[in-house]
Amino acid sequence: MIAVQNVAGTKVAVLGLGRSGRATVRALQQGGATVVVWDDGVPARVQAEADGLEVRDLSKSRSWDGVTMLVTSPGIPHLYPQPHPAIAAAWAAGVPVDNDIGLFFRSFATPDWDSFDNQPKVVTVTGSNGKSTTSALIHYILAESGRPAQLAGNIGRGVLDIEPARDGEVVVLELSSYQTDLARALTPDLAVFTNLSPDHLDRHGGLGGYFAAKRRLFAEGGPDRAVIGVDEDEGRYLANQLSEGPGDDRVIQVSSGAKLEGAAWAVFARKGFLAEWRKGRQVASVDLRGIKGLPGAHNHQNACAAWAVARSLGLGPKAIEAAMQSYPGLPHRSQRIAEANGVAYVNDSKATNVDSAVKALQAFQKIRWICGGLEKEGGLGPLVPHLGSVVKAYVIGREAAGFARQLPGIETEICTTMERAVGRAVAEAQAGETVLLAPAAASFDQYDNFEQRGDDFVAQVRARIS
Template identity: 45%
Template sequence: MTPVTTFAGKTVALFGLGGSGLATALALKEGGARVVACDDNPAKMAEARDKGIETGDLRKVDWSQVSVLILSPGVPLTHPEPHWSAKLARAAGVEIVGDIELFCRERAKIAPDAPFVAITGTNGKSTTTALVAHILREAGRDVQMGGNIGTAILSLAPPAHDRIHVVECSSFQIDLAPSLAPTVGVHLNISPDHLDRHGTMENYAAIKERLVTKAEIAVVGTDDDFSRAIAEACARKGVDVMPVSVGSVGPKGVFADGTRLVRGTPAGPLPVADLAGIRSLRGAHNAQNAAAAVAVALALGTPDNRIEAGLRTFPGLPHRMEEIGRIGPVLFINDSKATNADSTEKALKSFDDILWILGGKPKEGGIASLRPYFPKVRKAYLIGAASDAFAETLGDSVPFERAVTLDRAVEHAARDAAALGAPAVVLLSPACASYDQYPNYEVRGDHFRELVKALPGINPTMGA
């Protein structure tokens, strides 16, 4: 735990007692604050009380005595409209921040030189976060990994000059962290996502930009227009920018040239590593992730040979193009983390002869942008609330069936793949959120894994 001492002796209001909210309440209490915590779920309130956290209705507190409101990143700050707790705080002139901000203030107080890597992007941030942490650990560094990737940042050990924090940041978390100023800030890419919470692409991009414009070193993907603009904004503010790209090679930064990763120098590109044969990093999208991770490792003084060793031993992430098993020539892939079309595109690019399981709670734009990859799909199996809309988009381009549930989709896809008698891939890559049938993408992916492992003749592979 990182005790939060910056609000010692003060009253702090907190709304949202999920995993990070509860960890934040405990860290504040440990640091000497009086915390009044609230959640719409009575069970969460009861759990907090069991752990010694004071709970109460924030509608009834004396806001003149409250120093700050800590808001869960899952709670709307601005769009589609501010949560009622945020409205009350603003009306009282009370600051609203999140757990990443509390970590930043504690770091500034106790160890301002502590290495801090913050990573964002519409897609790829979890893989990049895990890969950075893995490379640095394999190089013998003391690494703490958390944030949006799953472990609450305040559950990690405190900042120290010889300890590196590698933290994934969502746009919601960045919006609640005004003093975010990492040693190395990483921005990977931008595509439409979470516009219900940010209003416009311009506002979404502006929030992402905040993570890198105060960094000492900004590692920025330059393969989309919004991200190139972010790199230019960093340069104008005097930030040391290390571009990363798939395809183009420049005089500075790290680039993917096919499967080769090269470092740009004024004298020309120098090889750093080769991704060929690393199944956990297949595909152009993972080449960008790996290039960004290499740039971070280089910025933190990691030798090239340690970087390459870390890349080769990276196990990959659960639910992100995770190999579950094989039945003869048929490979089963769990890509449940693909919750939008842009993320699913990466999987469709990486495989051929696909039996595609997709659907759930749809995102804006649906799957129309994936039409160029429809010829790679042998058949689609539609599940969840998006079934009708996706069926209309697929039309006559791809044979499909409305499987409705994941159980039925796996059963039918396995049957159809076996009937092909040739190499094929059964791919769960939903291009949707999970909330219509599952509480989150992890539970959806775990269910897929269980269903596949129960198939007759399955031979588990690296993801099992």
């Protein structure tokens, strides 16, 4: 647990009592604060009272007497499409609003660090797609190389729930735009930007606001080194903004597909081969094609970003490559769950938007594609040019028929449920094909989250091939 600093003797309000909210309450209490809480869900409030916490309706002006700060959970809107009533009330009362990320960065360093031989470091990873895989891969490489490391943020544990830093430790944080947008303190040692595609536009007032939320980690965070994916204009803009010129190796450019020989320091992948270039010459190369935990060009971009971070932290190419070879992959992200009768089964339930689904479709040949769910803003048009490898689509979700109508030129079957979609795909799949769950949609029409959707896919597959 990271005890929040400089809150002893104060009263702090916490809005939202999910995973991060509960950890925030404990960290504030450990720092000596008195905590009052609110959650829009009745069960969470009942549990808070049972735990001895004071529950206040923070939308009421009288609730702010004596409160010095509001800490809000990342899933709660603080500006667009409209601020939560409690946040608006905090503004009216003149109470500063922060989140657990801001508390972490102001509390992580302690006087104990004075006795360390090697100062701990914080690596942050943000972007639209690949954040989780990149973060987990960095953590895995460090652990396999014997470097003490912790993984937290938008993956695994809440940032305030991790252990205090050890000598020379690296903390790897996956940070979403929801987390970077509001944090009052952002001071990573290394920061990674993977890529950008339209997502969460209602929450950020459009694509510009979405990018601005992620850009804060670099423009205001001031990392010592930045690893920037430059396959989109936003990444190229950000790399240019952070660099002092062609020889500035504080910015490591990363690409999946483009040769970046002109950058002072670059890591790129082309045709399945990773190459690291420094000062105009190649210094390392790795064949990524046989690494089962990192299939497809999108995962090769993740590998390049993780490679760049590991090299920045002083790891050698052989150690990094060895760790990558054994990397098992993350659940629900291009996760190869089974192979039977020459058919591979891949769970990419995390492909919740069109861009991530496109990357999944590009990673495999002869695909029996399970797709559909709660469609996101913008429609499915960008998917259409990438359907060439799809043998047949099995569409799930409450609006399966409408989803299927947006997939011209391929055979589709309206299945609605995962059970029927998997059953039909397993029955029809032939050797050499891949049954791929890459929904290109949110899960909330049928499931609580994408993990539950992926677990259902895995269970349905195993029930039929075991």
